[in-house]
Amino acid sequence: MHRSIAMLSLCAVGLAPLAAHAQVVRSGAGTLADVTAIRDAFRADLGxxxxxxxxxxxGGIRREINWDAVPDAFSAPNNLPANFFNANSPRGAVFATAGTGFQLSANAGVAPxxxxxxxxxxxxTFQAFSPQRxxxxxxxxxxxVNFFVAGTSTAALVRGFGAIFSDVDLANTTSIQFFGxxxxxxxxxYAPSLVGSQSFSFLGVSxxxxxxxxxxxxxxNAALGAGVLDQxxxxxxxxxxxxxLYGEPVDARSVVPEPATLALVGGGFLALVGGTHRRRRRMV
Structure with a gap:
C-alpha cells in the first residue's frame, strides 16, 4: 500500500527573493482522494x-484544463496543437517544448x-486523475506554458499555477519553475514523490x-519513448x-507591480547592465 504524503508550505529554501513575497505553496502525493483535497485547497487559493x-x-478568476473534452482528432495517435488552448478552446495557455510536439492519451476504443x-x-505506469486523458x-x-489574454496574442500574467502529475517516483526531479x-x-x-506506479502528485504556487x-x-528525468521504461x-x-489550474490571465500592461517586484526586477536589470559594462571595459 502506498503511503500518502500531504504538505503545505509558505516558502521554499533556495528560491529567489521574489518567490518569498506573498507566496503560498500547495503540494502533496498519494491517492486520488489525498491529491484531490490538496488540489481543492489550491482552487480556494486562486478563487x-x-x-x-x-x-x-x-468566475473570470481561475482557469482549468483537464484535457478530457478535447476531440479524438487531437489526441493519440495524433498530436495536440501547441495553441489549442488559446485558439480552439481559448484559455490563454500556449505550450512550447524543445521536443517534437505534444500528445494527449486516447480514449478507450479509439487508440491504446x-x-x-x-x-x-x-x-x-500512468493513471489519469480526471478520466481519461x-x-x-x-x-x-x-x-x-506561456500565458496570454484568452483568445488573443496579448501577453498576460497569472497569479498562480498548479498541475497534477502521474507517477513521480524520484525526489527533486519533477518541478515547476515560475517566471515573472x-x-x-x-x-x-519540486513536486513530491511517491514510489510506485500510477500514483498522483500535486504542486501549485500562488x-x-x-x-x-x-x-x-x-x-x-527522461522523455517517453519506445523501450524507455519506468520501473x-x-x-x-x-x-x-x-x-x-491557473489564475485568469490578465493583460500584463494593466498590472501595476508591487514595490517589492519593481525593486527586484529593477535590480536584475541594473545587474545586467552593470555586468555588460564591466565586460566591455575588460574587452577594451
Missing part, C-alpha cells in the same frame, strides 16, 4: 468557485490508452497578485501530466 463556465473559466501507443507498458511532450520532458515579467525567475519548486508570465514544467529501482523516472 473562482467550483462551477466551470465556457473554456474552463471559473495512457500512451500505450508509445510503449505498451505505459498503461500500467493525460498530457505529455514528445521527444522532451520539458514543457513551457522580463523572464525574472520566481523560483523552482501569489497575491498576477505576477507569473510563464512556467517551465520538467517531468521526471521501481530504475534510475529513469517517467512522469506525465493531468489537470492544469
Amino acid at each position: 473562482g468557485g467550483t462551477v466551470a463556465g465556457a473554456n474552463g473559466s471559473f 490508452i495512457a500512451f500505450d501507443n508509445i510503449d505498451p507498458s505505459y498503461s500500467s 493525460l498530457f505529455t511532450a514528445l521527444g522532451s520532458n520539458v514543457v513551457d 515579467p522580463g523572464s525574472v525567475s520566481l523560483g523552482t519548486f 501569489w497575491a497578485t498576477p505576477i507569473v508570465s510563464r512556467v517551465r514544467i520538467t517531468n521526471g 521501481n529501482g530504475n534510475p529513469v523516472d517517467l512522469v506525465v501530466m493531468d489537470d492544469f
Whole structure:
C-alpha cells in the first residue's frame, strides 16, 4: 500500500527573493482522494468557485484544463496543437517544448490508452486523475506554458499555477519553475514523490497578485519513448501530466507591480547592465 504524503508550505529554501513575497505553496502525493483535497485547497487559493463556465473559466478568476473534452482528432495517435488552448478552446495557455510536439492519451476504443501507443507498458505506469486523458511532450520532458489574454496574442500574467502529475517516483526531479515579467525567475519548486506506479502528485504556487508570465514544467528525468521504461529501482523516472489550474490571465500592461517586484526586477536589470559594462571595459 502506498503511503500518502500531504504538505503545505509558505516558502521554499533556495528560491529567489521574489518567490518569498506573498507566496503560498500547495503540494502533496498519494491517492486520488489525498491529491484531490490538496488540489481543492489550491482552487480556494486562486478563487473562482467550483462551477466551470465556457473554456474552463471559473468566475473570470481561475482557469482549468483537464484535457478530457478535447476531440479524438487531437489526441493519440495524433498530436495536440501547441495553441489549442488559446485558439480552439481559448484559455490563454500556449505550450512550447524543445521536443517534437505534444500528445494527449486516447480514449478507450479509439487508440491504446495512457500512451500505450508509445510503449505498451505505459498503461500500467500512468493513471489519469480526471478520466481519461493525460498530457505529455514528445521527444522532451520539458514543457513551457506561456500565458496570454484568452483568445488573443496579448501577453498576460497569472497569479498562480498548479498541475497534477502521474507517477513521480524520484525526489527533486519533477518541478515547476515560475517566471515573472522580463523572464525574472520566481523560483523552482519540486513536486513530491511517491514510489510506485500510477500514483498522483500535486504542486501549485500562488501569489497575491498576477505576477507569473510563464512556467517551465520538467517531468521526471527522461522523455517517453519506445523501450524507455519506468520501473521501481530504475534510475529513469517517467512522469506525465493531468489537470492544469491557473489564475485568469490578465493583460500584463494593466498590472501595476508591487514595490517589492519593481525593486527586484529593477535590480536584475541594473545587474545586467552593470555586468555588460564591466565586460566591455575588460574587452577594451
